[in-house]
Amino acid sequence: MLAQKIGKPHPDNAAGRFYVLDTCNGCGLCLTYAIHNFSFDDSGLFYYVYRQPESDDELDDVHKAASLCPMDAICDDGKV
Numbered sequence: 001m002l003a004q005k006i007g008k009p010h011p012d013n014a015a016g017r018f019y020v021l022d023t024c025n026g027c028g029l030c031l032t033y034a035i036h037n038f039s040f041d042d043s044g045l046f047y048y049v050y051r052q053p054e055s056d057d058e059l060d061d062v063h064k065a066a067s068l069c070p071m072d073a074i075c076d077d078g079k080v
């Protein structure tokens with residue numbers, strides 16, 4: 001059984017299967033790996049899914065970002 005993640009989705013997440021939780025620490029790693037899909041909010045402290053992946057390459061990028069997120073704050077509900 002997978003451990004349940006703690007936190008609430010950031011309100012700026014683009015609607016869709018991927019989203020970032022408010023446990024994000026603002027490190028920016030996700031933007032480094034998936035520049036087309038993540039951005040930071042007005043505070044500059046939190047990142048969110050700016051655009052859902054639109055290609056297999058972007059999907060790979062987002063999966064890589066999720067696997068490397070130090071806060072485990074990037075979620076995938078698995079629906080396409």
Ligand code: SF4
Nearest residue numbers: 024025027028030069
């Ligand atoms: S990699 Fe994770 S902790 Fe770092 S900015 Fe992105 S969502 Fe936040």
